[in-house]
Amino acid sequence: xxxxxxxxxxxxxxxxxxxxxxxxxxxxxxxxxxxxxxxxxxxxxxxxxxxxxxxxxxxxxxxxxxxxxxxxxxxxxxxxxxxxxxxxxxxxxxxxxxxxxxxxxxxxxxxxxxxxxxxxxxxxxxxxxxxxxxxxxxxxxxxxxxxxxxxxxxxxxxxxxxxxxxxxxxxxxxxxxxxxxxxxxxxxxxxxxxxxxxxxxxxxxxxxxxxxxxxxxxxxxxxxxxxxxxxxxxxxxxxxxxxxxxxxxxxxxxxxxxxxxxxxxxxxxxxxxxxxxxxxxxxxxxxxxxxxxxxxxxxxxxxxxxxxxxxxxxxxxxxxxxxxxxxxxxxxxxxxxxxxxxxxxxxxxxxxxxxxxxxxxxxxxxxxxxxxxxxxxxxxxxxxxxxxxxxxxxxxxxxxxxxxxxxxxxxxxxxxxxxxxxxxxxxxxxxxxxxxxxxxxxxxxxxxxxxxxxxxxxxxxxxxxxxxxxxxxxxxxxxxxxxxxxxxxxxxxxxxxxxxxxxxxxxxxxxxxxxxxxxxxxxxxxxxxxxxxxxxxxxxxxxxxxxxxxxxxxxxxxxxxxxxxxxxxxxxxxxxxxxxxxxxxxxxxxxxxxxxxxxxxxxxxxxxxxxxxxxxxxxxxxxxxxxxxxxxxxxxxxxxxxxxxxxxxxxxxxxxxxxxxxxxxxxxxxxxxxxxxxxxxxxxxxxxxxxxxxxxxxxxxxxxxxxxxxxxxxxxxxxxxxxxxxxxxxxxxxxxxxxxxxxxxxxxxxxxxxxxxxxxxxxxxxxxx
Amino acid sequence: xxxxxxxxxxxxxxxxxxxxxxxxxxxxxxxxxxxxxxxxxxxxxxxxxxxxxxxxxxxxxxxxxxxxxxxxxxxxxxxxxxxxxxxxxxxxxxxxxxxxxxxxxxxxxxxxxxxxxxxxxxxxxxxxxxxxxxxxxxxxxxxxxxxxxxxxxx
Numbered sequence: 001x002x003x004x005x006x007x008x009x010x011x012x013x014x015x016x017x018x019x020x021x022x023x024x025x026x027x028x029x030x031x032x033x034x035x036x037x038x039x040x041x042x043x044x045x046x047x048x049x050x051x052x053x054x055x056x057x058x059x060x061x062x063x064x065x066x067x068x069x070x071x072x073x074x075x076x077x078x079x080x081x082x083x084x085x086x087x088x089x090x091x092x093x094x095x096x097x098x099x100x101x102x103x104x105x106x107x108x109x110x111x112x113x114x115x116x117x118x119x120x121x122x123x124x125x126x127x128x129x130x131x132x133x134x135x136x137x138x139x140x141x142x143x144x145x146x147x148x149x150x151x152x153x154x155x156x157x158x159x160x161x162x163x164x165x166x167x168x169x170x171x172x173x174x175x176x177x178x179x180x181x182x183x184x185x186x187x188x189x190x191x192x193x194x195x196x197x198x199x200x201x202x203x204x205x206x207x208x209x210x211x212x213x214x215x216x217x218x219x220x221x222x223x224x225x226x227x228x229x230x231x232x233x234x235x236x237x238x239x240x241x242x243x244x245x246x247x248x249x250x251x252x253x254x255x256x257x258x259x260x261x262x263x264x265x266x267x268x269x270x271x272x273x274x275x276x277x278x279x280x281x282x283x284x285x286x287x288x289x290x291x292x293x294x295x296x297x298x299x300x301x302x303x304x305x306x307x308x309x310x311x312x313x314x315x316x317x318x319x320x321x322x323x324x325x326x327x328x329x330x331x332x333x334x335x336x337x338x339x340x341x342x343x344x345x346x347x348x349x350x351x352x353x354x355x356x357x358x359x360x361x362x363x364x365x366x367x368x369x370x371x372x373x374x375x376x377x378x379x380x381x382x383x384x385x386x387x388x389x390x391x392x393x394x395x396x397x398x399x400x401x402x403x404x405x406x407x408x409x410x411x412x413x414x415x416x417x418x419x420x421x422x423x424x425x426x427x428x429x430x431x432x433x434x435x436x437x438x439x440x441x442x443x444x445x446x447x448x449x450x451x452x453x454x455x456x457x458x459x460x461x462x463x464x465x466x467x468x469x470x471x472x473x474x475x476x477x478x479x480x481x482x483x484x485x486x487x488x489x490x491x492x493x494x495x496x497x498x499x500x501x502x503x504x505x506x507x508x509x510x511x512x513x514x515x516x517x518x519x520x521x522x523x524x525x526x527x528x529x530x531x532x533x534x535x536x537x538x539x540x541x542x543x544x545x546x547x548x549x550x551x552x553x554x555x556x557x558x559x560x561x562x563x564x565x566x567x568x569x570x571x572x573x574x575x576x577x578x579x580x581x582x583x584x585x586x587x588x589x590x591x592x593x594x595x596x597x598x599x600x601x602x603x604x605x606x607x608x609x610x611x612x613x614x615x616x617x618x619x620x621x622x623x624x625x626x627x628x629x630x631x632x633x634x635x636x637x638x639x640x641x642x643x644x645x646x647x648x649x650x651x652x653x654x655x656x657x658x659x660x661x662x663x664x665x666x667x668x669x670x671x672x673x674x675x676x677x678x679x680x681x682x683x684x685x686x687x688x689x690x691x692x693x694x695x696x697x698x699x700x701x702x703x704x705x706x707x708x709x710x711x712x713x714x715x716x717x718x719x720x721x722x723x724x725x726x727x728x729x730x731x732x733x734x735x736x737x738x739x740x741x742x743x744x745x746x747x748x749x750x751x752x753x754x755x756x757x758x759x760x761x762x763x764x765x766x767x768x769x
Numbered sequence: 770x771x772x773x774x775x776x777x778x779x780x781x782x783x784x785x786x787x788x789x790x791x792x793x794x795x796x797x798x799x800x801x802x803x804x805x806x807x808x809x810x811x812x813x814x815x816x817x818x819x820x821x822x823x824x825x826x827x828x829x830x831x832x833x834x835x836x837x838x839x840x841x842x843x844x845x846x847x848x849x850x851x852x853x854x855x856x857x858x859x860x861x862x863x864x865x866x867x868x869x870x871x872x873x874x875x876x877x878x879x880x881x882x883x884x885x886x887x888x889x890x891x892x893x894x895x896x897x898x899x900x901x902x903x904x905x906x907x908x909x910x911x912x913x914x915x916x917x918x919x920x921x922x923x
């Protein structure tokens with residue numbers, strides 16, 4: 001990536017938005033200088049409010065320093081009107097959202113009855129929302145009496161504004177050519193193949209120039225003199241046959257070279273695509289979960305499949321065709337001008353114009369295709385709506401309506417594609433007509449010279465030379481067509497390359513320590529020490545959580561949805577790193593542990609068990625590929641899965657289909673428990689493992705889990721509190737805090753406790769049911 | 770549903786709903802922002818719970834109607850596109866430069882994020898950040914703007 005300069009967040013803001021990429025320096029100085037002390041009064045965060053009270057575009061900066069909140073309203077002359085108030089004087093922060101206008105109000109006193117005017121009222125669009133929400137969060141922390149975390153204000157602002165743009169596009173590069181060079185660097189390991197392939201291809205192109213030349217020579221030096229009686233046929237017949245043999249040899253060698261070129265370069269494209277796919281997939285395995293939460297699965301699959309396929313096409317054919325077309329056009333122009341410069345120029349000069357016409361037509365076609373793709377997308381929307389929802393369509397008797405919707409959109413698509421057909425079917429004959437018009441021009445200029453009636457356009461022209469000329473003119477069409485499409489070919493390839501390189505250039509956020517600690521056998525001692533975490537780096541979802549778990553303890557995690565339970569699990573499995581505090585495993589900071597050996601000793605059973613396309617056996621063995629058949633069956637028995645598996649016609653060799661869709665939810669869950677059992681983890685995580693199954697299945701799963709948890713440190717999340725009665729301790733997590741802990745009985749002893757309320761609610765629901 | 774007696778914008782900048790026995794600051798949500806924007810407005814608390822429902826603002830007194838209209842102009846604010854200066858593709862983004870009543874604005878959408886048609890024949894374009902841009906009537910744009918958005922409009 002060294003040859004390629006990528007846009008950073010600052011470049012993105014400057015390129016795509018009409019706002020500054022950082023707080024103006026003069027304003028920064030004004031904010032900091034006017035404060036009472038300087039060293040400890042840096043700017044902690046800032047954001048731009050881009051609407052005023054009349055909802056017109058405006059610029060007001062909101063800056064938060066370690067002691068003050070400053071609002072800088074830009075005047076018409078570019079200067080700023082500063083309003084500032086002490087951060088300690090803040091009582092309430094209110095953020096309200098509209099369609100494209102949000103309002104942040106800061107109050108010095110709680111506006112309980114609406115009589116207190118806000119200290120400030122700022123309006124802004126979605127573009128500024130992330131930054132403003134970040135500041136609102138910090139101010140809420142301040143208003144709540146919590147200490148302010150130090151952060152890089154510029155980086156937070158840049159990321160907040162640029163992130164949506166960055167996420168919407170692939171890697172951003174200033175130079176398309178640099179991407180092509182990087183792509184071509186993948187050819188290096190296959191240098192010999194490239195040289196042979198390109199040499200063969202160049203030879204094909206150059207050899208194609210020979211037959212017309214020999215034909216002209218044959219006509220002028222043999223046929224015409226014999227027909228005119230200037231030479232005897234017997235004297236020159238061997239020359240004639242030699243020329244024919246020459247043409248035959250040229251064609252034969254040419255076809256051999258074509259074969260060589262196709263064979264070498266087509267395989268070359270495959271090899272490079274394979275290398276890219278391998279590198280891409282291997283890199284995907286290294287990336288952190290945060291990357292997967294940002295990117296859509298479909299988009300990543302496309303990058304590994306379609307994009308690498310498109311790059312294969314570019315490397316195998318695009319590069320070659322473009323290079324050869326250039327060689328071919330230059331060769332043709334040279335030969336034609338060499339044969340007869342006047343006629344040569346007539347043929348060669350319109351070529352750039354034709355390439356331009358093709359390019360312009362291509363741009364027009366792009367617009368037509370955009371329309372067609374839009375219509376196509378509307379058509380596929382109907383399919384993706386109705387096919388998965390067919391039960392609903394039928395239940396509501398809406399087949400006719402859906403048919404009509406589909407037919408209408410289908411007709412729209414056809415109409416757009418007809419427009420495309422009308423465009424290219426009109427353009428290409430016109431282009432061919434233009435090309436043939438140049439041939440006619442050649443005839444018009446050549447005929448008087450051939451007949452000797454006029455020499456206004458040059459000296460006499462021999463028939464052979466003219467025949468050669470005409471044969472060369474037919475060779476113009478293909479390279480002209482290719483050159484006209486260079487931009488499109490490059491655009492397609494670089495778009496795909498951007499998407500592939502973006503993944504390859506993404507660095508994993510969770511990385512092993514350079515000298516990691518390898519714990520061969522975990523005891524299962526887990527301690528959270530003042531752990532904080534924020535997915536976006538700003539809004540904490542785990543807020544200074546501390547607890548200790550002894551080896552072999554069964555810990556139940558309970559609390560309202562969105563409280564942070566699953567985040568704790570994500571931290572414990574090290575899918576994410578903590579942003580503050582630390583997690584100790586057997587006394588070692590989790591970040592210091594070798595993640596591979598650690599995860600080998602951690603098992604997880606999820607609410608939605610994920611099975612891979614493959615047999616039941618392969619799925620159970622997923623974490624322990626070398627497990628024996630006896631061990632697999634034993635694990636399945638522990639998981640209460642053996643009975644249903646052995647009833648399947650293909651037993652453990654039954655292919656479960658994509659995501660295990662051929663099994664019921666409860667069956668999938670039991671296979672996933674067997675998978676966890678076989679792995680024999682020291683730390684086991686059960687994330688809502690029984691929440692989506694019926695009572696009987698739940699009983700079986702519960703039995704399996706009771707066997708599974710024995711002798712391990714277990715963290716179990718469950719909404720049905722009854723499933724956690726056997727827990728040694730329950731941790732009640734609410735709003736990122738540990739609000740209660742104790743045994744089931746201890747927690748119920750507190751009549752006003754959150755756990756008691758949850759328990760009571762569930763009992764009432766159960767009784768009502 | 771609580772009976773609403775009056776709406777008023779107070780000194781704190783917020784819209785307050787006066788109910789029979791109390792006053793509560795409220796947020797507005799149009800139930801049908803594009804199909805029937807004039808009616809059916811939900812008044813919600815800070816916790817996003819519906820407090821009152823206005824099926825037709827004309828049922829309110831004039832003072833409340835004015836307060837509601839003012840609050841709606843903010844809550845329902847979107848950029849209206851008056852003129853299109855350019856639409857260009859750039860690294861998997863479709864970049865628009867447009868004129869709005871608020872001034873010129875540049876915004877971007879993903880290439881496959883198509884404009885959405887509204888029942889009144891208008892178009893809604895949501896940019897990558899989430900801001901909404903509206904073309905009220907594509908046919909009434911000037912010829913140059915129409916040409917620029919031609920592939921995005923039926």
